[in-house]
Amino acid sequence: MTPLTLYSEPFAKTGNIAGEGFRRLLGRPALGLLQTVIREAIQNSVDAAPEGSPVDVKLRYRVLIGEELERFRKLAFSHLPPMATEPEDIEDGEKHNIHGVLEGSQLGIFEICDFNTTGLGGPTRADAVSAGEKLDFVNFLRNVGAARDTNLGGGTYGYGKTSLYALSRCSTIIADSQTTSAGRPVRRIMGCHLGNAFEDDRSGTPKRYTGRHWWGQDDGDGGVDPVEGDDAVRLALALGLPERNEGLTGTTIAIIAPHVDDVATLPSDLVESILWNFWPRMCASTPSNRKLAINLEIEGVNIPIPEPESFPPLDLFAQALAQARIGEGEQVHCQRPKALLGNLAITHGMRSPRAPIVKKTESLIPRAASHIALMRPVELVVRYLPGEAFPDDRLEWAGVFICSNVKDIERAFADAEPPAHDDWSPDMLPKGREKTFVNVALREIRQAAQTFALPKNTTTGTGEKGPSLAGTATKLGKLLGQTSSKGPGRSASPSGGGTRKKISISPPRFVKLETIDDKRTAFFEAHLKNDGSKPDMLLIATPQLVIDGSLEDATDLPPGYEISLLDLTLRGEETVGNAVRIGSNGGSVVCRVTMPDDAAVGVKFTFDEGDAA
Incomplete structure (x- = not known):
């Protein structure tokens, strides 16, 4: 089997984005790196599902050693960028550029795999005319900053894909996709690495390179294309990637040498990230055509993911979501201009013990919930807006706000999201209707969050105060x-x-x-x-x-x-x-x-x- 060929991108006459600039596009998301990756990757999977189709996702962490590691290095990374051009990232006394990572005695790989999605289809070259096809492959692996084209989808920019590289200690991923191109099924594999811009005279003439590198097969024109067809099937099998066929469309993203400091805490980290971000798509009440099923495997062990209804406080959030979906609770309106901005529902109950898998410290899951989950109609959590907790920690409450699916209103909230999709920031919008919509909604939601838990003195129908205890x-x-x-x-x-x-x-x-x-x-x-x-x-x-x-x-x-x-x-x-x-x-x-x-x-x-x- 022929090893993958390396292609290093030279600067064009008109300029390019350098690898280090690409890495910085993620900025500083409010979420942790692992949670950002989980949110971005699974959100992309949801957006890639054909309308009316549920999505299956598999998250897998494995460690390669011995012959398996040697085979992986030989097939995927037999050719590497010049060592002198690589970033000098040092962590815990170890150099974490791609050379240092691959020279180790073991190699961790974190795979995010989706099934029943469209995969990375379309042309494989950025300059190719698409003939009506979506540019999923080139927008993911070639281009930078492509806007969303999914109606009411969860993603709004292509920037979030940089989180995948950020999670890798050597800024390297491999993409394996079963998809379609020109109306025909195709399997394709390509690797990508983000290094630093550098100069090199290997061709006999000094050139400047962007620091972006791809591994694939020689395209006969000085570059590389993805490995496709039967060669891609055999290569995926040799690299240990999940099996696929023409009926199991979708994409596997293999993150090379992920930042995993403690494998022992990885199950709780992942379970919390999955449920805290995607419980609306995993509830029993979620329509079957919007269901999200996630399987988690760590070093060969399947980790069960609890149902949201049995994972406090998501049970309360699930109740609030069911109410918000049918318009129960409170409608949030804007008066000038007049518009229904969305539905807000809040429920409360006794604070239940947290599931054993919840981390004791630095957990995403609050010890006592007093939050409103903000989401658009795609029902992916944007953020949790904190409110006033009950004075007694034996009680907790949870709310859900879903913005309207009216196109200009939904678009206003989508455009208010930063690249990491983890907030609604009205200041990102120009002055006008859209900014007013988001400002008014956040004002009303904050008011509800601050007043819901205030003690209420109820009275009888006669005006007499009820019996005080x-x-x-x-x-x-x-x-x-x-x-x-x-x-x-x-x-x-x-x-x-x-x-x-x-x-x-x-x-x-x-x-x-x-x-x-x-x-x-x-x-x-x-x-x-x-x-x-x-x-x-x-x-x-x-x-x-x-x-x-x-x-x-x-x-x-x-x-x-x-x-x-x-x-x-x-x-x-x-x-x-x-x-x-x-x-x-x-x-x-x-x-x-x-x-x-x-x-x-x-x-x-x-x-x-x-x-x-």
């Missing part, structure tokens, strides 16, 4: 607000007008606290008014946890916060369970609720006119 705080544990547990019966209005229902129950009142069977137990009492008109009606008591003035349902509470209803008594007749038939009885209703040591509890009464159980 503050007087029993020393007995009931950590009390963080007031709550109203007003029953379904409607009282007279404060002015004395209106009608009164014939059957009603008063708000429950805390009576006392006792220890029963080693469990702290709260007693509540309410008064039932009953004219006997509906003897089959059931009175139901539901225990709830009280936090920050909110009543949290007793189901799915985290360990240590479980509560239960011991019994319900109507007029001295005790009933085991949470429901009692009222018959013609009225008067005192008493119930007992077990409670955690450091939380308050409440009870909610409701009526059911169905048949008694």
